[in-house]
Amino acid sequence: MIRAGASPGAVLLCVAIVACQKPVKPGDPVRGLTKEQRASFDRGKVVFDSTFTPETGLGPLFNSDGCGECHEDPVKGGVGDEVELHASAFHPPVCDPLAAEGGFVFQLKSTPALKAALGIDSEPVPPDATARARRTTPVLFGRGLLDLVPDSVILSYADPDDRNGDGISGRPNHFVDGRIGRFGRKALVPRLDEFNDGAFSAEMGITSPAVPTEETVGGKPIPPGVDAVPEPEIDQEALNRTNDFVRLLAAPTPLKASKDAKRGRKIFDDIGCTGCHIPRLRTGASPIAALSHQEVAAYTDLLLHDMGPELADMCLGEATPAEFRTEPLIGVRLKPNFLHDGRDTTLEQAVQSHGGEGAKARDRFLGLKPAERVALIAFLKTL
């Protein structure tokens, strides 16, 4: 904070320090950590980057043998080329996540022991599923900051009845226990550490103190002898370390904007993209000073929006098949494909795929002059 009356020299020094700060690269920890916090980040990265085997608890059903196997490009915590399978049954207004039948994550791989016992390569999707959905790997950068955005901030952007008449009617999703969700493509999960703890079970078949029992195989118990590793397969310390790493992963500094990109930023706002992709969110209080009361270039409102029938797939929590959480655009420049299922390979395609509440902004995008479209995409490529 520069106080009134500070000497010009002090002001210049402060400006120079800010200007000379190196940009935060993908995979870097947030700035301003204590030595101890930085050490926690480094220790957590080791767990995040470790590979599990059936002998260390992997499976018997799993999507990946380690966090870093999917979140790997361009560095640990980034994206991956894996696409996983989710499914649920929608009986309006109720969504059945098929939890009694192994859902809603249906693992695509099985250990050799499970295959020998049941002859399956993946978890079967039950016939009562009404929809299957493909899900790509999201980047994890800046998620610790999103975790700290107060619920009240998320709710302040909600307009479920579209009272302001702008055609955008965001609403929060809720977890199964009624808390407001924010993580995942359908904004189901309230807290980052819960997302990580659940992922050990749902993605790797690793039990922990948070989820101490193996999932069933399509609702049936795991055959005897298939997974001999005693529960829990990892301890609380391993969970804590993983959570430390993910929580402290920084949002990469946006690239220096070209003249085009600066123009594109204004167009992004002018055509209404910022109606859902809220440029900046502020975190609440945290015991970690580097995360506390920080502004993050999130480009999301963490709310559900109806994206139209073309993008619709499965329900989850209170989210209907067509509703998705506004994807944070942190690190979007690093992604090889876009949207929840990776259907688009360019940002321009992704904008064009927006329907429902995003249709007006999409149509304005389509009505731009070619140079204006180029400028908007140039802006997105800085994020």
Add this chain to the structure above:
Amino acid sequence: MKALAITAVLLSALLVQAPFSAQRTTYTYQGTVQAVHPKTASFDLVVGVGYALRVVQMHTSPVTQFASNGAKMSLADLKPGDIVRAECRMTATGLVADRVAKIEPSGSKREPVQ
């Protein structure tokens, strides 16, 4: 086989939140009602952590207290999609609820029922 599967689901779900202490006999679950079974006086509750969801089967008894926003209700008033907090105990036949309170999701107009 179906009974076995349900039992397995029940036990695995129980261990999601239940502590391991042998002395502990009462548990509290908060989750979404998946199904109500009037014939067996029970209901299924979805609980979990992140994407790891499990189903708990909860029996009721004639003395189970049901409440919604301070008003009395019954098992018949529960419906799939409701969010409830259930205080229960482990018995030889499974979990039996002592109190079931329907609650409103966070951020909704009504405050949660305590």
